Amino acid sequence: MKRKIMILGAGIYQVPLILKAREMGLHTIVVSYRGNYPGFALADEICDLDTTDSEAVLAEARRLQIDGIATTGTDVAIRTLSLVCDELGLVGISPAAASVLTDKLAMKEMFRKGNVPSTAFLGVRSYEEALDAARSLGFPVMMKACDVSGSRGVTMVHREEDLRTAYEASVKVSHTTHYIVEKVASGTEIGLDAFVYRGEVRLCLPHEKEVCHAGDITIPAGHSFPFGGSAILLERLRDALRKIVVASGADNCAINCDIMVDGDNLQILEAGGRCGATGIPELIRLHTGIDYYETILSCALGDSCDFTPTASAPCSSRLLFSPVGGIIDRIDEERIRAISAANKAEITLDYKPGDLLPRVHDGTDRIGQIILPTDAQEEASRIADEILACIHI
Template sequence: SNDGEVIKMKKVLIIGAGFLQDFVIVKAKQMGYEVHTVDADPNAVGFQHADHYGVVNIVDEKACLEYARENKIDGVLTAATDYGVLTAAYIAREMGLPGLKYEVAQLIKNKYQVRKCLFENHVDDTEQAYEVHRDTNIEELANKIVYPVMVKPCDGSGSRGASRVDKAKDLKEACKYAMDGSITDRAEIETFIVGKEYGAETLVINGEVHVLGIMQKWMTNPPYYAELGHSIPTDLKKEVEAKAKKCVENAIKALAVNFGSVNMDMLITEDGKVYIIDIGARMGGNMIGPCIIPYGKGIDYMAAMIQNAVGDSVDLSVKDHCAVATKLLAFKDGIVTKLPDMNKVEEKFGVEIYHHLKKGMKVNEYHTNLDGCGYIVARANTQKEAVEKAEKVLDYFKEVLFED
């Protein structure tokens, strides 16, 4: 035996230290890793829980690599932010750590390239897609495409810049709106799908694809396309959920994702057609990592993600689970006049609440994810009960927060 040998904790670097990354930081600490994190915001919440941090912009690949090298990290990952995906892949490549191939990270970043790849590999039921930039002749294109279409930034997130177009004459404005929301000035046009929205969360370990869960999603009414909540289980028929799972696996193979988390949005039509509409090579946002997968599937997803990143053996064992539903704290314009004691609310309704509400705070009508004030997480025996429980708490907040 190695009596007296000092066991060195592996060092994990988490790219980003905001609200959702903080759950991963806390988890990694609990698991006994030495936790490092970087974020441009000197007040990032995750800094409080990490062992070491650097105030570094997470899109600055070289600066993040320098931090990683100086601290001799053993693994790197990002969670719930698209901005960290390339940087994590870059550091992994440069330091020879487990990670997503850099070329794959680059491909995933562009919605049009992803769509093209899925189409060429017959992964799902999607048809037309076009990419436009500032020089594209949109009038010409407008007469060629089949309406209705969805126009969105090629590199968007949180549903910013996305809009539906029904007529040729409205295409130009929608393209401008989407390009304005893109850091690369690029927009994608694709067939508008009428269906219900679902999500899929997957972890790729040594090239092996593990679909951890298919989630039902609730969205705002048009013209906004923002997430209002999730649940496990879904309302899908068994065979349709199985088809969705197969599409997810095929998409990941077609895109050659070799490592880590993959979060997808899908639209599924009444007749069971599956359309993959959005892919991120990172953990999903909106409490998917900390609550939805562990509560709904019994898998300690964030722990598995971290183990995977540092090259430890990954535990995907299934523990107790039940139905789970989340609701975004999404409101109309208003000022928060009253903040109830959240512990009491949690106790009274039997839910968990995660929020950044403050008394006197101005709340914007919920149009994109950025307008959300937090989450209600409800567990119950059935999907219906869980959803109703979460909705009840949301109704309570709508009433109590904005009283004059």
């Protein structure tokens, strides 16, 4: 009988995880509320539930007698995943770790208690408190919602008169009543993905990050390996990661961090108890030879995982965003295939002719993804522009 894996989410970031589970011979149970999500067509079984409804998902997981539960690329389902693991004795992140790694205020307080280097911040519950916090920290500041990802509800504020709009944007997307005002850090933003397995940090993979801007919102647009930091910085990154793992209690899960570096100094902006999006699993496969989706699933099933690198290759990813919205009239697929072949690129488009293409506002507005066997971000930018020119609105 096939083992049953429950996968939380049916969106574009969960599709590769579902496909890998099927390749591994697993019975896939995909959980999501109804919508136009591509993962449904790939599932052996569908549970029409909100992935944030922890008790309902737990009841269904118990009824179906699942062997493991997993997700990737999203924070919203992590608390549900942790509850199911805890109640059913499955392998995965604990509720305590999930709690602090899915709430930015709890996370920042955990950083402070655990001596994790990070930016100055203040938690707020009203616009008036946000204004006082911004004045105390000094502009520019980041106004942040605490419980959403994809750059939603996150705005850089340079002037006092712009704070109310930023505060209201955080309130609009949040399901909590608390928010963060954070001092803007100087330097260059990078990412770090890691895996904690049976009490040990088994992977620690910093990477370069490419961002784009939609107004005052900074959006992760791509990553590249290898990371070119000094030996001192690399050791400081490993030390900060160890402190995060100890302070949060995270185990048997992926870790994803956003980090600001300035020379050999660093400040951790955020950390999550899941794998990064923006092509990170695909890049880890190309850079190290480790199949990250398989690792996530094997860990969730309680199987042994091998973290021995079998490759060391440069690579990069780039998300596709459209500066304008509208109905797609046609896509020059033949030209895209030629671009893919000429550049050895893995190109994925999330939309088809007739679909409404979104204009970029935040990280959820991606329209596709490119994976390249080079770490040259200028090359990724050139190819992204060529692909966007193949989409006619």
